[in-house]
Amino acid sequence: MECLERILIEDAKKRLGEQVRISGWVNRTRDIGSLKFVVLRDLSGDIQITVKPDNPVSQILTDLKLGREDVVEITGRVEASQIAHARVEVLPESLKLLNRSKQPLPLDVSGNTKAELDTRLNFRFLDFRTPRTSSIFKIQHVILSSFREFLTNKGFMEIQPPCIIASASEGGAELFKIPYFEKEAYLAQSPQLYKQMCAISFEKVFMVVPIWRAEKFNTPTHLNEVRQMDVEQAFADDEAVMKLLEEALVHIIKNVKEKNSKELQILGRNIEIPKTPLRRLTYTDAVELLTSRGEEFRWGDDFSKPQEKMIAEMVKDEAFFIKNWPSDQKAFYAMPYKDNPNIVHAFDLLYNGIEISSGTQRIHLPELLVERLKIKGLNPDDFSHYVECFSYGAPPHSGWSIGLERLTMTITGMNNIRECCMFPRDRDRLVP
RNA sequence: GCCCUGGUAGUAUAGUCCGGUUUAGUAUGCUCGGCUGUCACCCGAGCGAUCCCGGGUUCAAAUCCCGGCCAGGGCGCCA
Numbered sequence: 205m206e207c208l209e210r211i212l213i214e215d216a217k218k219r220l221g222e223q224v225r226i227s228g229w230v231n232r233t234r235d236i237g238s239l240k241f242v243v244l245r246d247l248s249g250d251i252q253i254t255v256k257p258d259n260p261v262s263q264i265l266t267d268l269k270l271g272r273e274d275v276v277e278i279t280g281r282v283e284a285s286q287i288a289h290a291r292v293e294v295l296p297e298s299l300k301l302l303n304r305s306k307q308p309l310p311l312d313v314s315g316n317t318k319a320e321l322d323t324r325l326n327f328r329f330l331d332f333r334t335p336r337t338s339s340i341f342k343i344q345h346v347i348l349s350s351f352r353e354f355l356t357n358k359g360f361m362e363i364q365p366p367c368i369i370a371s372a373s374e375g376g377a378e379l380f381k382i383p384y385f386e387k388e389a390y391l392a393q394s395p396q397l398y399k400q401m402c403a404i405s406f407e408k409v410f411m412v413v414p415i416w417r418a419e420k421f422n423t424p425t426h427l428n429e430v431r432q433m434d435v436e437q438a439f440a441d442d443e444a445v446m447k448l449l450e451e452a453l454v455h456i457i458k459n460v461k462e463k464n465s466k467e468l469q470i471l472g473r474n475i476e477i478p479k480t481p482l483r484r485l486t487y488t489d490a491v492e493l494l495t496s497r498g499e500e501f502r503w504g505d506d507f508s509k510p511q512e513k514m515i516a517e518m519v520k521d522e523a524f525f526i527k528n529w530p531s532d533q534k535a536f537y538a539m540p541y542k543d544n545p546n547i548v549h550a551f552d553l554l555y556n557g558i559e560i561s562s563g564t565q566r567i568h569l570p571e572l573l574v575e576r577l578k579i580k581g582l583n584p585d586d587f588s589h590y591v592e593c594f595s596y597g598a599p600p601h602s603g604w605s606i607g608l609e610r611l612t613m614t615i616t617g618m619n620n621i622r623e624c625c626m627f628p629r630d631r632d633r634l635v636p
Numbered sequence: 637g638c639c640c641u642g643g644u645a646g647u648a649u650a651g652u653c654c655g656g657u658u659u660a661g662u663a664u665g666c667u668c669g670g671c672u673g674u675c676a677c678c679c680g681a682g683c684g685a686u687c688c689c690g691g692g693u694u695c696a697a698a699u700c701c702c703g704g705c706c707a708g709g710g711c712g713c714c715a
Contacts, residue, residue, distance in 0.1 A: 236678085237671040257672070271666085287673050308646045308666045308684095316676055317647055317664050322707055377714055394715085419714050420637070426714070509711075535715040580715085620708090632706075 208279060214248035217292050219282050226251070226294070227277035227302065229333065230270050231314060240265050244278065244294075245333075252293045253278060254285070261296045273305035273313060273333075321622060328627060328636055339467035340624060343460055344612045348412065350459040351433045351606075354452050360408040360435070365398030367391060367414060371586070378418035380428075391416035394605075395434055396537075397590055400566060403436035404598040410435045412608070422631050424620040425558060427609065429629040435563075436603035442539070442549040442565040445602040446525060449553060449561060450482045452606075453523065460615055473617050476522060478555075483524040485515075487533075487547075490526050493518050504530045516557040527551040536580040537573065539565040549602070556614040563604025570594045 208225040216224045228246030235241075238257035242265070243250050255262050270276065280296035310327045311319040315334045324331040331337045352362065368384065369392045379390040395413050402409045411434045418428065435452075437445055457477050461468070468475065485493075493515055494501045507515065515526075529550045531540055538548035549565035567573045570591050574584045577591075584591065612624035622628040627636060 232676080234674050234677055235671085236674050239672045239674070241674055241677090243675075252675070254673080285673090287675095289675055308664095311647060312664075314676075319647055320707075323647070396715095417714065421713060422637090423711085423714095424709080533715085537715090 210277070212248040213244065213246050213251045216282055216294070217249075217251060217290075220284050220292070221282065223279065223281055223297075224294070225277065225279045228275070229313075230272055230274045230276060230305075232272060233265075233270050238262065242270060242276075244276065252288050252290060253280070253296050253299075254288070254293045255296060259296065261299050264299050268299075268301055270301075271305060271307045272309055273330075275302040275305075276300060277302055321620060325622060325628065325633065326636070332626075335470050337623075339464070339470045340612065340616050340618065341626065342467050343464045343471075343616055344608070344624065346460050346463050347456050347608065347611060347615065348433070350456040351412070351452060352410075353459075354455040355408075355410040355435065358408070358448070360410045360437075361406050363399065363402045363406070363409045363411050365392070365395035365402075365411060365413060371589075380416050380418045393417055395432070396535075397593075399434055399436040399603060400601065401593050403438050403601045403603065404568070404593065407438040407599075409437075420631055424622075425610065425613075427621055427625055427628050427630055430610075430621075430625070431608040432605040433608055433611075434603065434605040436601060438599040438601040440565075440602045441600065442527070442551060442563070442602050445563055445565075445604055446484070446527070446551055447481070449563065449604050449606075450478070450480045450523075450525075453553070453555070453561075454478060454480055456611070457615065471616055473615075475615060478521070478523040482553075483519060483521050484551075485519065485524055485526050486528040487526055487530060488528070490515050504532055506533050512554070512559070513557050516554055523553065523555040525551050525553055531576075531579075534564060536576045536582060537564070537566050539567050540572075540576070551604075553604075553606075555611070558610060558614060560610045560614060561604050561606040563602065565600070565602040568594050568598045568600050 208223065210225050210227055213226055213228065216226050226244065226246065228244045231243040231245045231250055233240070233242050240255040240262060242253040242255070244253055255265060277300045278294065278296045279298045280294045283293055283295055285291060285293045309330065311323055311330055313330055313333045315336060324337070332341065368382070368389050370387070370389060377393050379393050382389050382391060393415055395411060395415070399409060399411060412431060413434065414429055414431050416429050419426070435445065435448065437448065454477055457475060461475060461477065488503070490507070491501055491503055494511055497514065497518070499511065499514065501511070527550065528547050531538065531546055531548045534548050534550040538550045541547045541549065551563055552559050553561040567576060573591050573594060577584045577587055609621050609624045613619070613621055616624065618624055622630065
């Protein structure tokens with residue numbers, strides 16, 4: 205019996221009449237006098253262990269007094285049952301306690317008594333065991349693996365940019381400063397420069413990287429540490445990578461629908477696969493939509509959160525692009541239109557009303573880059589390393605990045621980004 | 637950084653407006669006992685809360701006032 209290999213509960217359910225070894229956590233026990241039931245859970249699901257009074261395991265249970273989340277290993281026979289709701293149960297022959305759980309638990313793992321997000325985050329490892337939270341991260345895994353699979357199949361190579369960087373001179377977002385021996389360094393707010401350096405040599409690259417922003421924001425859609433799924437492609441303009449982005453999005457959502465049907469059901473989600481090509485609204489179109497609603501808006505400004513929602517409501521599509529942004533709203537490296545340098549080849553992707561991705565065609569011409577730096581009020585000397593990259597045969601290139609937590613939010617229907625980050629870092633939270 | 641709302645057993649809530657029989661209620665959890673087909677089992681008994689912290693008003697504060705900390709929401713900020 206000892207030579208039996210441990211199998212998952214979902215697999216055990218299919219082995220009617222067979223001897224199996226399973227192990228997991230005690231979901232709950234139901235003691236009906238001399239009849240005893242234990243619901244055992246592992247990563248794949250749960251199953252009822254039925255212990256009749258003539259079974260020697262009954263005495264073991266009486267002695268052990270199993271509690272929630274105790275970890276046990278069971279060998280026994282899988283039997284079809286007319287009485288058990290799952291139509292299958294395990295009649296155990298042996299039961300071994302692997303570890304005890306303290307009681308009472310800090311939160312209800314079965315999910316019946318709802319705990320606040322803050323409590324759940326404080327005991328995140330236990331929260332991971334609830335059906336809801338475990339579903340979120342099983343879906344996130346499929347998002348990530350689908351992203352990698354899609355780009356690998358398209359001939360992209362995964363790269364590894366650094367997270368510690370020397371310079372904060374890009375301007376804009378606040379960076380976290382860290383000591384670095386005799387120097388000062390920063391946590392990267394974006395892999396931008398590195399992905400461009402790779403793309404102008406490897407042509408097609410992607411990466412999944414954490415980034416840090418030291419802004420003191422306190423909102424349901426911002427964290428100080430997030431993960432990005434980034435792409436950079438040479439010999440591609442903004443339209444080419446927008447096409448890549450919508451295909452990637454559809455591939456990811458399709459995969460989630462296929463592979464996570466159980467998890468989506470637990471979350472009560474019914475997601476639609478967006479139809480491509482996605483609508484491409486220009487920034488000016490979006491402004492006109494707003495002003496047609498009587499909204500005060502000056503061309504060149506960024507949309508406020510309520511305005512972004514308003515646009516999404518008017519467009520109605522679950523996912524759409526806003527492209528051709530005013531150069532003031534985008535980074536210095538965004539490629540300006542030849543006939544109108546006030547507008548750049550830049551786009552945002554809105555999905556379920558929130559911005560999940562943005563990208564641009566980059567400037568690959570050193571002289572133009574210097575000119576744009578000056579226009580933005582930045583000192584080209586501070587960017588000499590960056591500009592130099594494009595002085596040795598840099599092809600035109602474009603790229604984008606998707607915020608992993610934000611995409612997870614929109615797919616799982618969560619309205620707080622903390623739900624979709626295993627160990628969120630925000631203004632106040634640094635542990636666990 | 638601003639505005640709104642909240643902080644009560646392990647968890648989640650009622651009570652707070654309008655201060656006083658509130659021994660701070662309920663659900664769930666936990667402990668113990670009973671029960672042969674349960675499935676959020678059921679039944680009985682019990683445990684568990686300096687009512688977030690500090691100060692003030694008052695004969696009297698979970699309850700009113702001020703400050704702090706924390707949480708949730710709305711904004712801002714976020715190339």
